[in-house]
Amino acid sequence: MVTAVSPFCLVLIMQFLPAFRRMPAHIRGEAIEGYLFIMPWLAGLLVFVVGPIIASFYLSLTDYEVIRPPTFVGLRNFDQLVNDRLFWQALKVSSIYVFTSVPMGLVLSFAVALLMNQRVRFVSLWRTVYYIPTLVPVIASTMLWLWIFNPEFGLLNMLLALVGIDGPLWLGHTRWALPSLILMSLWTVGAPMLIYLAGLQGIPTDLYEAAEIDGAGVWVKFGNVTIPMMTPVIFFNLVINMIASFQIFVQPFIMTEGGPRYATLFYVLYLYQNAFQFFRMGYASALAWVLFAVILVLTIVVFRSSALWVYYEGELRQR
Amino acid sequence: MSRTHRPASVTDGGQIEQGSVAALQGPSGSPHWLASRRRRVLLQKLIIYPILLAGACVMMIPLVWLLSSSLKDSGRIFIFPPQWIPNPWRPENYPAVLEAIPFIRFAWNTVFVTALALLGQLISSSLVAFGFARLRFPGRDLLFLILLATIMIPYQVTLIPTFILFRILGWLDTYAPLIVPYWLGGGAFFIFLLRQFYMRLPLDLDDAGRIDGASTFGIYRHIILPQSRPALGVVAVFSFLNHWNDFFNPLIFLSTTEKYTLALGINLFRGYQVTQWHLLMAASVMVSFPCILLYALAQRYFIQGIVFTGVKQ
Numbered sequence: 001m002v003t004a005v006s007p008f009c010l011v012l013i014m015q016f017l018p019a020f021r022r023m024p025a026h027i028r029g030e031a032i033e034g035y036l037f038i039m040p041w042l043a044g045l046l047v048f049v050v051g052p053i054i055a056s057f058y059l060s061l062t063d064y065e066v067i068r069p070p071t072f073v074g075l076r077n078f079d080q081l082v083n084d085r086l087f088w089q090a091l092k093v094s095s096i097y098v099f100t101s102v103p104m105g106l107v108l109s110f111a112v113a114l115l116m117n118q119r120v121r122f123v124s125l126w127r128t129v130y131y132i133p134t135l136v137p138v139i140a141s142t143m144l145w146l147w148i149f150n151p152e153f154g155l156l157n158m159l160l161a162l163v164g165i166d167g168p169l170w171l172g173h174t175r176w177a178l179p180s181l182i183l184m185s186l187w188t189v190g191a192p193m194l195i196y197l198a199g200l201q202g203i204p205t206d207l208y209e210a211a212e213i214d215g216a217g218v219w220v221k222f223g224n225v226t227i228p229m230m231t232p233v234i235f236f237n238l239v240i241n242m243i244a245s246f247q248i249f250v251q252p253f254i255m256t257e258g259g260p261r262y263a264t265l266f267y268v269l270y271l272y273q274n275a276f277q278f279f280r281m282g283y284a285s286a287l288a289w290v291l292f293a294v295i296l297v298l299t300i301v302v303f304r305s306s307a308l309w310v311y312y313e314g315e316l317r318q319r
Numbered sequence: 320m321s322r323t324h325r326p327a328s329v330t331d332g333g334q335i336e337q338g339s340v341a342a343l344q345g346p347s348g349s350p351h352w353l354a355s356r357r358r359r360v361l362l363q364k365l366i367i368y369p370i371l372l373a374g375a376c377v378m379m380i381p382l383v384w385l386l387s388s389s390l391k392d393s394g395r396i397f398i399f400p401p402q403w404i405p406n407p408w409r410p411e412n413y414p415a416v417l418e419a420i421p422f423i424r425f426a427w428n429t430v431f432v433t434a435l436a437l438l439g440q441l442i443s444s445s446l447v448a449f450g451f452a453r454l455r456f457p458g459r460d461l462l463f464l465i466l467l468a469t470i471m472i473p474y475q476v477t478l479i480p481t482f483i484l485f486r487i488l489g490w491l492d493t494y495a496p497l498i499v500p501y502w503l504g505g506g507a508f509f510i511f512l513l514r515q516f517y518m519r520l521p522l523d524l525d526d527a528g529r530i531d532g533a534s535t536f537g538i539y540r541h542i543i544l545p546q547s548r549p550a551l552g553v554v555a556v557f558s559f560l561n562h563w564n565d566f567f568n569p570l571i572f573l574s575t576t577e578k579y580t581l582a583l584g585i586n587l588f589r590g591y592q593v594t595q596w597h598l599l600m601a602a603s604v605m606v607s608f609p610c611i612l613l614y615a616l617a618q619r620y621f622i623q624g625i626v627f628t629g630v631k632q
Contacts, residue, residue: 019457027455030454030455030456030535031454031455031456031457032456033450033454033535034450034454034455034456034459035450035456036450037446037447037449037450037454037535037539038446038447038450038451038462038504040443040446040447040502040503040504041443041444041447041466041503041504041507041510042462042504043503043504044443044500044503044504044505045465045466045469045504047484047503048477048481048500048503048505049469049472049477051480051484052476052477052478052479052480052481052484053472053476053477053480055480055483056476056477056479056480059479059480112371112374115367115370115371116371118363118367120367120368120371124618126371126375128614128618129375129378129379130374130375130378131614131621132378132379132382132611132614133378133381133382135560135607135610135611135613135614136382136603136607136610136611137563137564137582137606137607137610138564138566138582139564139566139581139582139583139585139586139603139606140385140585140603140604140606140607143585143588143599143600143602143603144381144384144385144600144603145381147384147388147596147599147600148381148384150596152397153396153397153399153596155380155381155384155401158399158400158401159401161399161400162400187378187381190378194621194622194625195625198622198625198626202626218359243471243473246473247473247474247475249567250566250567254586254589268475271475275478275479275482276571281479281483284479285479285480287475288473288475288476288478288479289476291473291475291476292472292473292475292476295471295473296471299471
């Protein structure tokens with residue numbers, strides 16, 4: 001670990017030492033204090049981030065099963081990965097989840113926030129009711145939904161039976177297991193909703209008044225004031241939720257263990273199984289790097305596209 | 320929405336409507352315009368409230384079911400049609416949870432880990448953020464950029480080497496992996512959040528402190544920290560939730576049952592032959608309670624945190 005980190009330190013020192021020497025004493029004093037203040041993070045960065053990243057990259061090129069020291073195998077892990085049906089299945093499951101639950105959640109939470117922003121009475125009460133599910137620890141909400149989805153005695157199928165519908169096996173059925181988890185994810189739309197609501201309340205009312213003077217109706221105001229002013233918030237929610245959804249683990253780990261027949265084999269679950277159940281740490285590191293690449297590409301695409309659809313007030317002022 | 324309803328809607332229109340009438344004394348303030356606006360407001364209410372209420376029911380039903388299941392006896396839990404109000408009432412399920420798993424032990428472990436990790440996160444992130452926001456040193460902007468980049472890195476990338484590191488250090492099956500990283504700036508997002516907050520405090524504060532002979536640490540401790548209570552409250556609240564709710568790290572780093580945190584301990588119920596749903600639900604209520612209580616007590620920090628992070632960039 002130390003050997004992995006030291007080149008990074010060397011680069012940093014080489015970079016800044018000359019500038020450091022040339023400084024007047026009081027500025028140098030401030031600089032030293034600056035480094036002292038950020039020291040905890042800097043140490044953590046080297047030991048828990050930079051070092052592990054380098055080590056992880058190396059491990060992804062090795063065969064490492066914990067009991068023996070890692071042996072270098074070049075790109076064999078990645079070669080194996082391309083031919084691993086479960087890898088593709090895991091990528092598929094996670095992608096379907098991200099591309100359905102995130103847009104659905106964002107639209108739903110935006111709609112609720114819009115409704116709450118219409119001079120509704122008892123806003124803080126409504127807000128609390130919608131937000132409470134996100135406060136329930138994930139372990140508790142997972143157990144609760146496991147119980148709700150229980151095919152025989154779960155609330156969902158009991159309610160369906162009351163209206164004469166014979167409910168599916170939910171988590172126990174290959175076709176229904178993933179939709180069940182997507183459905184469950186919608187229970188926590190309160191978090192993005194709260195962010196939207198704060199954004200909506202931050203839109204200056206004079207913009208609406210100006211639009212009204214120009215004769216704008218409800219829909220015109222919505223399309224030309226609300227939506228443009230909200231794009232930075234939508235963008236924020238999109239990025240945060242996309243990254244978080246790709247890393248979902250607890251729900252499939254507890255509720256389905258990836259089953260039935262790998263229908264809910266989420267990417268991080270597969271990574272966990274490889275690392276901590278099959279002890280294929282080299283292979284798991286390769287999986288982690290692919291995940292990183294996927295998230296990075298998606299994030300870059302979203303960031304690049306943001307120039308087309310995200311409106312920042314500052315942009316106009318700068319011109 | 321015929322004319323007969325108009326007087327009623329005028330009276331319940333309230334102050335807001337009167338204000339807008341006053342603002343629109345011009346041609347648009349005609350009775351016809353008013354009527355259509357009133358009608359729209361009433362229509363909105365007839366649509367908005369039912370939708371909000373329906374959504375609220377969907378949100379609350381699972382929670383009501385959680386509470387209800389936690390208070391039923393083991394037989395009644397399987398009854399059809401679903402019984403909303405438990406009969407007989409079984410609050411004894413709660414003490415029974417304490418017998419079924421070492422709940423008190425797990426709770427104590429969780430409090431221990433959460434308190435120390437939270438404390439470390441508060442202290443280290445506020446120090447580091449101060450360095451980035453208020454002091455000048457070569458490489459500061461580059462390092463801050465690196466900090467932002469680390470927020471984007473998925474933790475799975477560093478997970479395996481970190482696990483190996485802890486194994487070499489002999490920290491597996493101890494609480495150190497759950498605490499120490501947070502004393503070293505773990506959770507870079509909080510540093511970012513605090514730095515943004517500090518940046519908005521006027522620099523005159525620091526200068527005044529320096530004139531009075533305060534050291535840099537004195538400025539941090541006696542000027543910046545007291546001014547930053549709202550932001551520190553946000554960090555404390557979300558840090559608490561993160562550590563209290565954490566399942567993944569305890570799962571990977573702890574192996575002895577007595578050392579489990581609550582999140583991990585509750586999972587033990589699944590290991591038994593037949594899942595005791597009523598006890599599992601009671602345990603879930605108990606583990607959720609502190610989080611909901613925290614929201615009730617510190618609601619403004621939640622809202623502020625959201626404004627800091629999502630809205631003001």
